Amino acid sequence: MKQLLKVLKKGVFCSLQDNGRFHFRKFGIPTAGPMDKLSFELGKKILGNDNNITALEIFYGGMSFEALSKHEYVLVGADMNAKVNEKEIESWKTFILNEGDILKVQFSKQGSIAYLIPIGGFKEESILNSCSTYLKANLGCNIQNGTILYGEDYPIFKNRRGLFYKFIPQFPSHHQVRVVPSYQLNYFEEKDVNRFFSEEFQLSSGDRMGYFYKGPKLKMKCKKDILSEPTMFGTIQIPPEGQPIILMADGQTVGGYPIVGKILDDDLWKVAQQRYGDRISFIRENINE
Amino acid sequence: MIPVISIQDKTIASFIFGQEINLSTFQLVTAFDQFINKNCKRYIIETVPSYHMVTVFFNRTISSDLLTKEILAMWEKYPVGNALNTTKQITIPVCYEEPFALDLDRVSKEINLSKEQIIEKHCEPLYTVFFIGFLPGFPYLGGLQKDLYIPRLEIPRKNVQKGSVGIGGQQTGIYPVDSPGGWNIIGKTPIDLFNVKRKHPFLLQAGNQLKFEKISKEQFDELEQQLSKDSEYVFELLKMN
Incomplete structure (x- = not known):
């Protein structure tokens, strides 16, 4: 060492x-x-x-x-x-x-x-x-x-090593990410769900536990008690005020807020690299069919 | 019972057994969690059970053949009956005295029970550990007596000490690490629910049964001292060897 x-x-x-x-x-x-x-x-x-x-x-x-x-x-x-x-x-x-x-x-x-x-x-x-x-x-x-x-x-390399430019990931200020809908999606107002999948959200704050976004609010059809259930990196929760939180790598293992869906693992790097003020669009991914 | 399957990602699926907190649903959850960790070990990384569902993290892309022909076909033949009977019963010593019982006086006035009655009612039930989450090693316990239901603090404390025992809503629990928290604190245990220095860092797991036992401040101090000298002593103390 x-x-x-x-x-x-x-x-x-x-x-x-x-x-x-x-x-x-x-x-x-x-x-x-x-x-x-x-x-x-x-x-x-x-x-x-x-x-x-x-x-x-x-x-x-x-x-x-x-x-x-x-x-x-x-x-x-x-x-x-x-x-x-x-x-x-x-x-x-x-x-x-x-x-x-x-x-x-x-x-x-x-x-x-x-x-x-x-x-x-x-x-x-x-x-x-x-x-x-x-x-x-x-x-x-x-x-x-x-x-x-x-x-x-460790010995140093004979020559410096790198990655071809075309393989280097880019981090633009807007990204689209694919979301697998949760079975709880129909707990939300249909018009709010449609807006969720068609409008943009903006990152307002965040850390390794979760990213907080601002955009059109999601309201529940009726007040419903949600049982806490397992959550993970990529789970999108909607707390009572209606704005999405994306759970990140240090996010809790179990959560009690209603869930819209989960961002595909393959797209999580795009979320992680967002800066405050960057925008995101959620694309519905129907993996269940 | 055949669960509803909800696919969450290419390698993640949840198996849902109901939409309520009750022991029969939880029995199925516990049995399924045992089943998949035992019989489908080669397909999975890990599982997380909760009140009504088990989320499974697979080590490969899920196919419908894997889910139905392999897993559900085997599950149908699995004996569910004894899932909860095989689990451990653990008694946690709690000191309900000063300086630990931060909210006991106020709780006593609010729910109209004497401090002694509250302690008695808190120590009486055999609680079920439904699952672990929120904090490392934090148990979600079912079985709190209705008389002890009380709203959580309006303004959560910035720091609740590790070991603090609280009640809030319809739940009771123990803080495994120092953490902000909104539960009414009625006592403290000298036992670490979570300690990475121990051979078994986590004291509890889903499906365990748990009782609280009242101890005095002197007993608390003595236990705390013994445990600080030898963290493995906890398993001897709780007869968990």
Whole structure:
């Protein structure tokens, strides 16, 4: 094990994430793991690593690090105008930090989440079979200014590696995502459901637990007691005021609000990468037929 | 009983056994959860049971053949009867005294029962752990006596201490970790429902049966001290070995 980086500025929010924590949902522990799984997996591919390794997930940016040893990294996801010793570096392409180098991850213009992955991943204590951070249960590392991130000794590549431009995911300010309707969909007013699937919603706030959207309200046909039921990353809940909440990677395992449906796993990266003010359209996906 | 199947994604399906909270529906949920974890292990990652349904996370794309020809065909032959009888019964010690019983005085006035009566009524039933959720290891318990139904706090507390025992609405529960919360706090247990340092981090699981037992402040302090020295002692204490 070797010291890789010292966090000088922890930024808006960041956390260590591996593939996620499975088999504990029935005990109330969400899977956690990467919010944008597509970028995370592509980042691992660039490093030639298909194993379950741990990346630093950076929300919105504003971070800086000091390199404590020589190591090779890749930054993927939203382009956060990263600089090494004030010189710009490219996302989606590996780069080398030497001892003493300063890495600055600034702010993105498109997309909200970036992953910093060293070759071999970060080393972190595994709790309940995962290194993913889930702070509500005090699992994993609560990164502060001064936190040291560890890795393992790996030789650097002969040449820098990257991804062809056409494979790099784009994060425009509007996305369409597919929604599998819940059996509870007919609890809502029909005209509201039609508007839900035809109009746009705007992201107003959010974190790893849930994203809150604003748009046309969904009202229930009549006041109905909903039994709490299992929820997951992608579940769209409608609290009494009528505006949708999309549960994200750290979202609760069981919820009592009425549910419109679930966003397909394949489309969740698009949601995860939205920025406050970005718009989303929900497309009905009839998987049940 | 054949459940209604609701597909949620390519690899996620829910099996729905009713639309009410009752023991016969929950018996089916518990039996199905046991069945699918035992007999269909090779197809699944994990399951989450709740009052009326089991959500199953598969390790492959679901096909209608897998659901009907494999799973439902096997389920029809599964003996449902004993699902709940095989589960554990656990007694949780609770101190209903100061400084833990934050809301007991007010609750006593509001529902017109003496503190002793409230404690007696809280300790009397054998509760069922319907499922775990909301917080890591937090049990949704069924079986609270009607006399103890009381609205939740209008303004939730910013921080409720781990171990706090509360009542709210038609439910009673135990906070497994420090958390904001709106339940009326009537006591505290020195026992950790969730502790990653233990060999078995989670004390409870869906289907368990649970009783509360009144302890004094002195007993609370003694137990807390013993448990802080040896977190595994909890299993000996609760005779769960």
